[in-house]
Amino acid sequence: MRIVLTGATGFVGRELVPLLRKRGHQLLLVGRDPQKAAALFPAELTCGYPELAQQGSGYDMIVHLAVANSDAELDVTGFREANVQLLNDTLRAAREAGIARFINISSIHTLDDRKDTLYARTKREAVDVVGKANGIGAVTVFLPPVYGARWAGKLAVLNRLPRWLAQLAFKPLAALTPTVSVGVLADFITSEDAFSKPQLILSDGQSSNIFYRIVKRFIDLAFAVAVAVLLWWLLLAVWVLIRLQSPGPGIFAQTRVGQHGEEFTCYKFRTMKLGTVQAATNEVSASSVTRLGHFLRKTKIDELPQIWNIFRNEISLIGPRPCLPVQTLLIEERARRGVFTLKPGISGLAQVNGIDMSDPEKLARWDQRYLRLQSLTLDLKIALATATGRGQGDNVAREK
Incomplete structure (x- = not known):
């Protein structure tokens, strides 16, 4: 597949790009700072958002990872520009490029209406925008903490341990909170039924967690x-x-x-x-x-x-x-x-x-x-x- 990724320099993108490339997919990485993406992934094509409509022509889908996370030091205007307006602009560019599918990556924190942080509020606004998108197949995927070769967030402490010990400690920690492997996300992105529902939650589940x-x-x-x-x-x-x-x-x-x-x-x-x-x-x-x-x-x-x-x-x-x-x-x-x-x-x-x-x-x-x-x-x-x-x-x- 030919896949456009925004926000590829974030943690999820850094774990996802090598996996998609290993599986043979052609990627275009889009960001505010294309040089940063090019430095991280020198073998991949990169461009800025203004060039997306032109450079994205012929691609199958966009996976929108770009986000201002909850720890960003932004006011309400800054969060709305990063989490709502940028998504709107990306959707518009995708339609201009003739890209048929759009996957918006969100967090399970936005599912709880009682969470009233600027991050949660603006990400919920983004979900509404995707739900009303016309002229393109659009879906929002809600993710718990994502892990791959490394861990992030509260699980980042595992990166300090030897690999075998980190793997051993991960299961008890994963029992306390839902998690999802980057491999599960990659499988979903390239699956035939990825757009069968307008919204869904991806996770590893607990069935294999003894x-x-x-x-x-x-x-x-x-x-x-x-x-x-x-x-x-x-x-x-x-x-x-x-x-x-x-x-x-x-x-x-x-x-x-x-x-x-x-x-x-x-x-x-x-x-x-x-x-x-x-x-x-x-x-x-x-x-x-x-x-x-x-x-x-x-x-x-x-x-x-x-x-x-x-x-x-x-x-x-x-x-x-x-x-x-x-x-x-x-x-x-x-x-x-x-x-x-x-x-x-x-x-x-x-x-x-x-x-x-x-x-x-x-x-x-x-x-x-x-x-x-x-x-x-x-x-x-x-x-x-x-x-x-x-x-x-x-x-x-x-x-x-």
Whole structure:
């Protein structure tokens, strides 16, 4: 492929250029200081932004890496010029050059609307610009910390260690925060389906991180043991109260869809009247919930029997909420996004952000976001948000 890269002198560019060149792609490096790029990569073609429209003719795509990072000493005008106006100008030059595809590289920090730094605000503006681009296929890719032969940012300390020791220390650090290999980015750039979605998150994920899996499982089991040992009296009391208040069993057992699409029996305290239809919670009438059930659902005490599912390794504290086999649309959306590679959870990223099963496509998108951003730090944030009252579970249907 013939690929134009802006901002190639930054860390990501320095890792990406040699890899793309090694794979046989022809590159044009564009920057405010073309001489700097030429000094770093003497074998590559370089030019400034004013020459892009002419020099870029005949190239297949632009990968826009140029950015003013969060540590740049700029005011709002400087950040907007670097992160918004430059992107706008590059898009315009790409259209003039007849380049059909544009990849905007952004950061996962811009996904959090609560981050109000000048960097985050201007990068979100840039995402909006790309989303409205006409006359060119455009996509924004959100990246966590990128690594290649070297590490940057908070992981840069690994560069001081012997290579073997750095590799050994990397897995525990990667369990704390999502990361992505420059190789994953290179694979995406040159893939056939790179422009199948207007936005996406790239990351390594945690499926191959044994440290993450061990720590997560240990935390799950520690929680389940603590509940069983310290709160057995509460479990017993709630079971008795449910039996006294309304006819039916104290424990509600229901078939759910778990990891790899396999069905399992999920256990919860019964919060609805006996004979309530087996359906998604948002499809069940509010009048079906018992008086005690409202309290149990609000305080999340109804979830405590799922410690048995944790012991059976069917569920985790944090993960996508398991759905019913009859929720076929949600199952299809999750399968398409790879969500079933994850173990389901008692609480999850979607739930603490107020998204329930009433919107299957939106829920699946947030489940996929968790898949890409999964880390011990994120799991802790979700657990704390759940404990402090966010994520009340699926809302029952309103009475008509």
